[in-house]
Amino acid sequence: MINRIPGQAIFTEAYNVIYVLPLYEAPNPNSGLQASHDPGGEKSLKKIRLAIAGIGNCASSLVQGIEYYKHVGKESCIGLMHYDINGYRAGDIDVVAAFDIDARKVGKDVSQAIFAKPNCTNIFYSDIPQKNVEVKMGPVFDGVAPHMENYPEERRFVVADAKPVDVTRELVDSGADVLVNYMPVGSENATRFYAQAALDAGVGFVNCMPVFIASNPEWAKKFQVAGIPIVGDDIKSQIGATIVHRALTQLFKDRACIMDRTYQLNIGGNTDFLNMLNRERLKSKKISKTEAVQSILDTPLCDDDIHIGPSDYVPWQKDNKVCFLRMEGRIFGDTPINLELRLSVEDSPNSGGSSIDAIRICKLAKDRKIGGPLLGISAYTMKHPPVQYPDELAKEMVEQFIRGEVSEQEIARPKQRQAATAR
DSSP: OOOOOTTOEEEETTTTEEEEOSOSOOOOTTSSGGGGOOTTOSOOOOOEEEEEEOOSHHHHHHHHHHHHGGGOOSTTOOSOSOSEETTEEGGGEEEEEEEEOBTTTTTSBHHHHTTSTTOOOOOSOOOOOOOOOBEEEOOOTTOSOGGGGGSOGGGSOOBOSSOOOOHHHHHHHHTOSEEEEOOOTTOHHHHHHHHHHHHHHTOEEEEOSSSOSTTSHHHHHHHHHHTOEEEESSBOOTTOHHHHHHHHHHHHHHTTOEEEEEEEEEEEOSHHHHHTTSGGGOHHHHHHHHHHHHTTSSSOOOGGGEEEEEEEEOGGGTTEEEEEEEEEEEEGGGEEEEEEEEEEEEHHHHHHHHHHHHHHHHHHHHHTTOOEEOHHHHHHHBSSOSSOOOHHHHHHHHHHHHHTSSOHHHHHHHHHHHHHHHO
16 A cells, blocks of 8 residues: 555556646636536537647548537537537637648648648548638657658658747747647657647647656646646547557456457558657557556556557558457466457547547636646546546546536545555
């Protein structure tokens, strides 16, 4: 049993998670925040001013989705885990700032840039109105892998010949509420730069990439002290390889099946998979995806018995991601069981279903003056959150947080003690 001091952040190297106790200012149930909830109303009066770092496939799907759901009623709505979050609907998000480094996007309106090469995701809603938001040049840092130079321009990044803007100033001037980070995998320095810019500008941060910010104790403390909410790290898609692998691992556990070994191999044809051909950029990605599965098990598998990560780049697949999953174990009578699954899904819309909730919860926390890592929504929508809760508990935490019934730390505290005891 670990004895805790209130307010203490505990970091366990085994799972690279932090257990955060009272980091936040709890919402006052009588603060009037729930008065803005508008169930069944025709239009919401509340807006979320969103900044986006990285106008790639994920940003394209997100912006398409924002416009798509403006024209879909609750009864016929498909693909949203929450139609309304305390008055915030998907269509209430307004893009007010955007940053990229590609010559085909910088200088264009975001409504055009989301369809520019090398983006290749499915276009499910093309009628995007002019946003009057110019994509500004961001700093390159480590955002472009050198090996990409060996591939055709229509499939890789082409760095614009432009001077980077002052990102913090742009965030302040745009009045952004939330910044969502879509830097390429392996962009450690670029992601930290945008996280710091969010802090400096007083903007909530949703880190969809596997660079550990919300789950890093030092960064978590920075957001806590600044009173700025953060959701992270590494987006966990609606029905993606990670959530399916977690669910099946939980099933093995619940049905007394011992899992001896497993692998998850992923292939795709977008710039993300091209970027990840450089294995040196995969370290944090493999950690993120592997720990998401290992955290379900009472006894983690040894490294030789678990392999999870991107496997290859197949250009003609474009944004279609294919996962090959195998699990080997033993059931009644020590009898072997083998499970194999193939999942094929358009990768970027799949992530949009999670990020659109993370953005709205981040803004809700900002409304309530809650700072630091948001444990429930991070565990629900991210692969590498500060605390790895079971998905059903994370969902319950999110629902209670939305309703404002209990402060998030009050929900989290008992389970944190259980998790620490189990460790």
